[in-house]
Amino acid sequence: MSRSAAKLIGQFYSPEGVASTLVNWLAPSATDRLLDPSCGDGRFISLHRNSVGVDVSAISCVQARLRAPWATIHESNFFEWAKGTSERFDCIAGNPPFIRYHNFSGTLRRQALELCAQNGAKFSALTSSWAPFLVVAAGLLRPGGKMAFVVPAEIGHANYSATLLDFLITHFERVVVVAIKEKIFSDLSEDVWLLFATGKGGKARFVELAALEKFVASPSLPANMKKISVRALRENRMRLRRFILPDSILDYYANLPEKGRVVDFGSIARIGIGYVTGANDFFHLRPSEAKRLRIPDSLLKVSVRKGDQLRSRHVDSKCVESWIQADEPVMLLDLNGLKSLPSAVRNYLDSEAGRGAKRTYKCSNREPWYAVPDVFEPDAFLSYMSGKRPHLVGNRAGCVCTNSVHAVRLKRRMSLDRLVQAWEHPVCSLSIELEGHPLGGGLLKIEPGEANRILLVLGEDPKNNYDYELLKRGIDIAQSWRHCA
Numbered sequence: 014m015s016r017s018a019a020k021l022i023g024q025f026y027s028p029e030g031v032a033s034t035l036v037n038w039l040a041p042s043a044t045d046r047l048l049d050p051s052c053g054d055g056r057f058i059s060l061h062r063n064s065v066g067v068d069v070s071a072i073s074c075v076q077a078r079l080r081a082p083w084a085t086i087h088e089s090n091f092f093e094w095a096k097g098t099s100e101r102f103d104c105i106a107g108n109p110p111f112i113r114y115h116n117f118s119g120t121l122r123r124q125a126l127e128l129c130a131q132n133g134a135k136f137s138a139l140t141s142s143w144a145p146f147l148v149v150a151a152g153l154l155r156p157g158g159k160m161a162f163v164v165p166a167e168i169g170h171a172n173y174s175a176t177l178l179d180f181l182i183t184h185f186e187r188v189v190v191v192a193i194k195e196k197i198f199s200d201l202s203e204d205v206w207l208l209f210a211t212g213k214g215g216k217a218r219f220v221e222l223a224a225l226e227k228f229v230a231s232p233s234l235p236a237n238m239k240k241i242s243v244r245a246l247r248e249n250r251m252r253l254r255r256f257i258l259p260d261s262i263l264d265y266y267a268n269l270p271e272k273g274r275v276v277d278f279g280s281i282a283r284i285g286i287g288y289v290t291g292a293n294d295f296f297h298l299r300p301s302e303a304k305r306l307r308i309p310d311s312l313l314k315v316s317v318r319k320g321d322q323l324r325s326r327h328v329d330s331k332c333v334e335s336w337i338q339a340d341e342p343v344m345l346l347d348l349n350g351l352k353s354l355p356s357a358v359r360n361y362l363d364s365e366a367g368r369g370a371k372r373t374y375k376c377s378n379r380e381p382w383y384a385v386p387d388v389f390e391p392d393a394f395l396s397y398m399s400g401k402r403p404h405l406v407g408n409r410a411g412c413v414c415t416n417s418v419h420a421v422r423l424k425r426r427m428s429l430d431r432l433v434q435a436w437e438h439p440v441c442s443l444s445i446e447l448e449g450h451p452l453g454g455g456l457l458k459i460e461p462g463e464a465n466r467i468l469l470v471l472g473e474d475p476k477n478n479y480d481y482e483l484l485k486r487g488i489d490i491a492q493s494w495r496h497c498a
């Protein structure tokens with residue numbers, strides 16, 4: 014199977030040590046019935062004599078039968094099979110396929126989400142496949158049953174993981190998550206962690222979390238796990254990831270608002286996305302093109318189209334001048350509010366490029382098709398995908414921006430210098446790490462909702478109010494967990 018075909022059905026087999034560790038944690042008795050809902054080549058089910066495997070891939074099922082000839086293997090879509098089976102299990106182990114929502118679609122997703130809803134977990138359509146696998150599998154456990162899974166590290170921060178964790182703590186007596194820093198699958202960009210849940214039918218009062226530097230095969234659970242109360246978890250929107258940090262740092266962070274002029278970014282600014290043209294190449298002209306086409310200057314706005322335009326503390330006339338000198342395609346054709354179109358513009362709209370743009374999904378769904386909505390001049394721009402740190406850059410040149418960066422509008426008058434300075438404070442750096450989320454490959458992403466919660470220190474800090482060493486330690490730890498050197 015090609016790598017891309019394998020990726021489409023999440024076909025990455027677990028290292029043998031991981032499979033044996035998870036089955037050891039489950040410690041099934043000889044009569045216990047064990048299920049792997051996506052058994053691949055059977056490496057989990059081969060570790061127990063009384064086992065059942067399901068896999069959608071015929072080749073995987075053949076491999077699984079060879080590896081565990083005593084096991085019952087069903088070649089089927091797990092959700093389809095789960096709907097029809099009356100069999101119940103004492104324990105479940107495996108590594109569910111990680112298929113992101115855009116490929117986890119159609120009947121498969123509808124069926125999975127319906128089954129999850131019947132089991133008490135309402136996932137949004139943006140859910141990746143692995144979380145519904147866990148919920149539907151849990152629905153096949155006998156009371157008191159247990160399960161152990163390899164899970165994407167997204168369990169620590171994705172929105173849909175909150176739904177999963179909520180399900181787990183309300184359907185199991187004990188929930189353990191083992192975070193692992195060093196990659197288990199070296200050729201995948203995603204990190205994986207381990208999940209262990211026991212006492213199906215009970216309710217957990219806390220989630221136990223271990224943060225390990227690397228995976229080490231072990232018949233027993235890690236020692237010295239942190240207990241995170243359900244309340245603390247809910248207060249943090251079920252985001253487990255931040256609890257990797259030592260409590261001393263988290264406590265300090267939680268009490269920061271009392272330490273002076275610390276505010277949430279969302280309390281002083283509205284952070285949202287920039288405009289969406291539907292046909293970026295058509296709507297953004299190079300200065301030389303605009304001149305050649307005789308587009309009036311009054312219909313052109315200089316735009317921040319990409320995060321890498323945000324290199325200094327402010328976008329000012331010098332930056333704009335440099336983009337124009339370099340003939341960058343940053344001139345947005347803004348035709349909002351025009352009663353009649355100049356002939357040069359009409360010619361451009363009627364050109365082949367214009368006819369192509371008009372047919373795009375976004376343009377064909379708005380009236381008039383050539384007026385790009387939501388064009389405004391924000392007070393600042395925020396890059397939302399970054400390596401070390403996202404940039405907050407003041408807008409001193411009246412530029413507009415696409416949805417490749419976030420647009421920041423201040424709710425009250427304040428100096429842009431002060432804002433940009435606050436963004437560079439170590440409190441803010443730690444906050445960025447805690448509120449944003451890793452994307453793999455060392456990248457950090459900040460959604461507008463996450464940006465709202467980032468803490469800013471406004472004003473001077475003449476008394477050195479903050480424990481800079483502790484903040485730095487927190488930043489270093491968080492960055493090391495997202496593999497940012």
Ligand SMILES: C[S@@+](CC[C@H](N)C(=O)[O-])C[C@H]1O[C@@H](n2cnc3c(N)ncnc32)[C@H](O)[C@@H]1O
Pocket residue numbers: 022023024025026027049050051052053054055056057067068069070073089090091092107108109110111
């Ligand atoms: C990450 S692999 C894990 C295999 C095995 N559990 C392991 O850890 O080695 C995921 C498996 O899920 C299977 N799969 C994908 N979609 C499935 C579905 N809807 N129902 C059952 N199996 C599925 C793939 O064929 C693949 O073998």
